[in-house]
Amino acid sequence: MNSTYDKEHMILTQIDANPDATQRDLSRHTGLSLGSVNLLLKKMAKEGLIKIESIPAHRVAYMLTPKGMAEKANKTVNYIKRHYNAINHTKEVMKTTFTQLLTQHPALYVLHTDDEIGALVVTAVEELNNPAIIVINDMESAQEPKVPLVHCLPNQPHSSLAYTNPTINLLEKL
The missing domain is CATH 1.10.10.10 (Winged helix-like DNA-binding domain superfamily/Winged helix DNA-binding domain)
Structure with a gap:
């Protein structure tokens, strides 16, 4: 902004x-x-x-002024369009990243976070409609060994995740 x-x-x-x-x-x-x-x-x-x-x-x-009110409405519409396009672009990059990761791994666990990024990740996964991508709400739900965990936890060192499988920070790939 x-x-x-x-x-x-x-x-x-x-x-x-x-x-x-x-x-x-x-x-x-x-x-x-x-x-x-x-x-x-x-x-x-x-x-x-x-x-x-x-x-x-x-x-x-x-x-x-009346001109100011009209300009505010115009700026609001343009603001929404620009930000919607940025969000949509980020979702498409996520989908491409998931597809690329699936060429390297037979399956992926995706950790769902309860925030805006988590909602965007879930939307990207749903649009891909690939059963090899499994959305989980906690790390204990990851049952298969060696299946990577994809997460969107900023500044989260892999060792602090207490997860034995490989971890991939999606934010670093965007």
């Missing part, structure tokens, strides 16, 4: 959700520096996406 496009989307979303937000609030909620927020607010005001009004106690309020 490093592009100006995504940064503007984050700020527009925050202003829409909380028009009373200060620049510091916007900085804290978006993870952007205070200087970046200030520059982007000035840019968006100049483009007519937001309106800046002074209010008592030396504060300002930010409001989306």
Whole structure:
């Protein structure tokens, strides 16, 4: 999320959700520096996406203009499309990796984790529809010796998995 496009989307979303937000609030909620927020607010005001009004106690309020609302909707759609495409690409790379691993091994155990990556792995396995890929929820379910365990545990040393069969970190293959 490093592009100006995504940064503007984050700020527009925050202003829409909380028009009373200060620049510091916007900085804290978006993870952007205070200087970046200030520059982007000035840019968006100049483009007519937001309106800046002074209010008592030396504060300002930010409001989306109709043009800003339309731009926020457009940025949201494009944001979803870009991220969906990235997720879909990652799933396809997973499927290719599983297929390549099956040329080296007769079967694979795939450890399902209860998170977004785990859901994506399960979707990739289901789409391959190959009975040689066995999804398991815990390492104790791996019954066949010498069948590798494929996992998506970041920064997990193989020795700490307490699994005697070979282990393959799918994240390292992506």
